[in-house]
Amino acid sequence: MIDELLRPFAFEFFRNGLIVATLAGALCGLVGVYIVVRGMSYLAHGLSHAIFGGFAASALLGVSFLLGAGVWGIASALAITSVTRRRPIGADAAIGVVTTASFALGLILFALFGHSGASFDAALFGSVLGVSLTSVIVIAIVSVLVVAIVSFAYRPLLFTTFDPEVAAASGLRTTRIEALLMVVFAISILVSMQVLGVTLIAAALVIPPTIARLLTSSFSQMLILSSAIGATCGFIGMNLSYHLDVQSGPGIVIVAACAFLVVYAIKRPIGMQRAAA
Amino acid sequence: MSNPTDNNGGQPLVQIQGLGLSHDRQPILEDVNLIVEAGDLLGIVGPSGAGKTTLLRTITGTLGPDKGSVALRSGLQIGYVPQVESVNWNFPVTVRQCILMARTSRRFAWPTNAEKAAVSEVLARLGLDGLADRHIGDLSGGQQQRVFIARALLRSPDLLLLDEPTSGVDVALRHELLHLLEELRSEGTSIVLTTHDLNGVATHLPTVACINRTIIAHGPTRSVLNSQTLEATYGASMQVLEHAGMRLIVDSPHHTHSPFGPDPDALLERAE
Numbered sequence: 001m002i003d004e005l006l007r008p009f010a011f012e013f014f015r016n017g018l019i020v021a022t023l024a025g026a027l028c029g030l031v032g033v034y035i036v037v038r039g040m041s042y043l044a045h046g047l048s049h050a051i052f053g054g055f056a057a058s059a060l061l062g063v064s065f066l067l068g069a070g071v072w073g074i075a076s077a078l079a080i081t082s083v084t085r086r087r088p089i090g091a092d093a094a095i096g097v098v099t100t101a102s103f104a105l106g107l108i109l110f111a112l113f114g115h116s117g118a119s120f121d122a123a124l125f126g127s128v129l130g131v132s133l134t135s136v137i138v139i140a141i142v143s144v145l146v147v148a149i150v151s152f153a154y155r156p157l158l159f160t161t162f163d164p165e166v167a168a169a170s171g172l173r174t175t176r177i178e179a180l181l182m183v184v185f186a187i188s189i190l191v192s193m194q195v196l197g198v199t200l201i202a203a204a205l206v207i208p209p210t211i212a213r214l215l216t217s218s219f220s221q222m223l224i225l226s227s228a229i230g231a232t233c234g235f236i237g238m239n240l241s242y243h244l245d246v247q248s249g250p251g252i253v254i255v256a257a258c259a260f261l262v263v264y265a266i267k268r269p270i271g272m273q274r275a276a277a
Numbered sequence: 278m279s280n281p282t283d284n285n286g287g288q289p290l291v292q293i294q295g296l297g298l299s300h301d302r303q304p305i306l307e308d309v310n311l312i313v314e315a316g317d318l319l320g321i322v323g324p325s326g327a328g329k330t331t332l333l334r335t336i337t338g339t340l341g342p343d344k345g346s347v348a349l350r351s352g353l354q355i356g357y358v359p360q361v362e363s364v365n366w367n368f369p370v371t372v373r374q375c376i377l378m379a380r381t382s383r384r385f386a387w388p389t390n391a392e393k394a395a396v397s398e399v400l401a402r403l404g405l406d407g408l409a410d411r412h413i414g415d416l417s418g419g420q421q422q423r424v425f426i427a428r429a430l431l432r433s434p435d436l437l438l439l440d441e442p443t444s445g446v447d448v449a450l451r452h453e454l455l456h457l458l459e460e461l462r463s464e465g466t467s468i469v470l471t472t473h474d475l476n477g478v479a480t481h482l483p484t485v486a487c488i489n490r491t492i493i494a495h496g497p498t499r500s501v502l503n504s505q506t507l508e509a510t511y512g513a514s515m516q517v518l519e520h521a522g523m524r525l526i527v528d529s530p531h532h533t534h535s536p537f538g539p540d541p542d543a544l545l546e547r548a549e
Contacts, residue, residue, distance in 0.1 A: 037368055154386040159378040162368050169337035169357040170381055170432070217412035219370050220386045 008242045017131040017195060021238035021248060022231045023139045024192035027146060028201065029208035029230020031188045033223050034161055034181055036209040042092055043080070044205035046099030048189050050076035052198045053102035055123050056109040066138060066190065073190050076102050077182035126197030126249030139191045146184055150223065157181065158219055195238070197249035204230060207256040214267045233259060288350050289314050290436050290467055291336055295345030298331060305331050307491045309345070313436065313469055318462040320478040320498075321471045323488040324511050329471035332488065333357070333438050336469070356429030358439040361422055366414040372400070372424050373409040379431040399427045403457070419450045426457070430466075437461065439470040443477055455481040475502070475515075479524040502526065 008014040035044050051073040058068020076098055083094035150157065159167040160177040168174045189201055196204050212226035233256040241251025289312045296309035306328045313319060313336075321329050334340040335347050337357050349355075356379075376396050377388055388396070400406055403423040408416065413424060422442060429437055439458075443451045455477055458468050472478060478485050479502055486495040487510040494506045502524060507515040514529035 151385065153384055155378055155381060155384050158370070158374070159381065162370060162375075162378065163359065163364070165334075165339065165363075166357050166359050166428075167378075167381075168339045169334075169355065170379060172381055213369055217369050217371065217414075218410075219368075219374055222369050 013129060013131060014242060016133060016136050017248065018235065018238050019136050020131050020139050021195045021234040021252060023143050024195055025204060025230035025234025025252065026227045027143050027188050028192050028204035029226040030150060030223060031146060031185055032205035032209040033226050034157065035185065035205055036213065038161060040091060041206045043095050043185065045202035046095040047073065047077060047185055048193065048198045048201040049103035050099040051190055051193060052123060053106035056106035060109050060113050070187065070190050073186035074183050077186040078179060081179055081182050124197050124199050125247040126195045126200065127247060131194060135194060142187055142191045146188060149184060195248045196252060197247065200249035200253045203253040203256060207260050208233065211260050211263045214263050229259065290350050290353055292348045296335060296342050296347060297344030298335065298340065298342055304490060309492055311486060311492055311495060313467065315467055317467045317469065317484055318458065318482055319469045320482040320485045321469065321488055322475060322478055322485060327489045329488060330440050333440055333471060336438060353436060354432055354434045356432050356434030356437045358425045358429050358437065358442060360441045360444060361425065362445060370413055371410050372405065372413060375413055375424055376428045376431055379428045395431060399430050403427050418446060419453060422446065422454060435467060437466050437468045441471055443472050443474040451477055475526040479526060499524065
């Protein structure tokens with residue numbers, strides 16, 4: 001039994017995939033807190049679809065995926081911020097317009113010039129295959145960078161997220177802070193896409209913060225808990241996907257969804273507890 | 278908190294001249310002239326859509342004027358308290374985390390010893406001791422209002438701006454709040470607030486400005502709050518009554534109909 005569980009660790013591709021999945025889980029759990037508390041879960045879904053357009057374009061142009069999709073993702077994120085600021089268009093509509101257009105463009109590019117083989121499926125659902133040492137290094141660097149940003153800019157990010165009007169009145173440059181957050185979202189999704197896939201990455205951004213919110217009412221604790229839950233789900237989900245022989249994205253997401261169900265059953269919303277008392 | 282009158286040489290805190298501001302070509306403020314002096318406790322009253330909140334936003338600098346100018350005294354520290362109705366009470370922050378947001382000079386999560394002491398002091402000052410680690414959604418309405426005032430006070434403001442602080446609060450809480458503002462003013466913090474509560478203004482605030490896109494009147498409450506000014510501001514007839522030394526503002530009854538609906542006797546006659 002133990003031997004069977006440890007067997008995949010003999011493969012380098014799995015070890016790399018496991019590290020990336022764990023780091024991606026932690027990273028998505030961390031930045032997902034800012035998405036969930038803003039009520040912008042749709043952003044997680046939309047931005048990953050937008051980046052898919054960049055993925056297709058970079059494959060077509062033969063440039064690095066990280067470079068092509070990265071530029072595309074950041075441009076999409078900034079476009080959302082820009083469109084949102086123009087009244088009377090709300091954030092949800094801005095996300096819908098920018099990201100679905102980008103996703104559609106990606107599908108057209110694949111249909112006209114690409115090949116809908118393994119790489120296409122890997123982009124949609126995630127794959128442990130092909131996770132190189134470079135992928136490990138890239139996600140490690142991005143994780144350190146994002147943790148540094150969240151730590152060093154903790155109060156400005158919190159103030160702008162919680163109360164943007166008063167934050168601006170207190171002298172914070174909230175437009176720049178919003179743009180910084182969107183770039184952080186885009187880069188985090190980009191480096192996590194390989195193992196989580198376009199269609200399922202939203203779950204990694206939304207479920208860990210939602211579980212953490214059930215467990216705490218403190219913002220700093222929520223950041224730590226959500227990262228830890230995301231990392232744990234990434235680690236267990238990647239192992240599960242190997243043993244069940246399924247894509248890594250569904251493996252990680254199903255573990256997170258089960259964790260949510262368990263925590264939700266134990267920690268019922270306060271209103272429900274009062275009603276039952 | 279320092280007394281703002283100590284070192285300003287009589288210069289006003291805020292001097293607004295010829296302020297005009299439009300949104301989607303609709304004028305919101307037109308030729309607004311207003312001076313806020315150190316030591317003021319000023320109420321801004323006017324109907325919905327009169328530009329009260331917009332005026333506060335031009336003072337905080339979050340909205341820039343299309344015309345005219347808003348000049349702030351050099352080095353003026355402003356504390357801004359938003360409408361509590363706009364707050365997301367499910368947001369995962371404790372009282373301490375909420376108050377510490379105001380200290381934007383430090384960026385890290387964990388507070389310094391000096392910050393811990395400042396938070397304890399402002400919580401005690403506002404009667405919120407022991408609530409630092411509670412979630413903001415678990416507080417009563419009065420406590421929630423005071424948390425946001427505490428957050429503004431942590432910046433040691435010379436000028437405190439409050440947007441509709443008496444909106445949606447009961448009578449006891451309104452009295453408590455207005456007494457608190459009087460105390461803060463006596464300790465040296467100048468205060469400007471917007472409100473729909475004309476009787477609260479008449480009872481507690483020494484100065485008032487009536488606004489409806491432009492300033493209709495500004496000055497001592499007793500001279501400004503009269504029937505003519507209120508009608509010019511609200512476009513509706515109001516009566517100002519004196520009772521037991523207090524000034525009360527009531528809507529005038531409609532000239533042709535009872536304020537309580539159609540005359541029941543007339544309805545009965547018509548039915549017959």
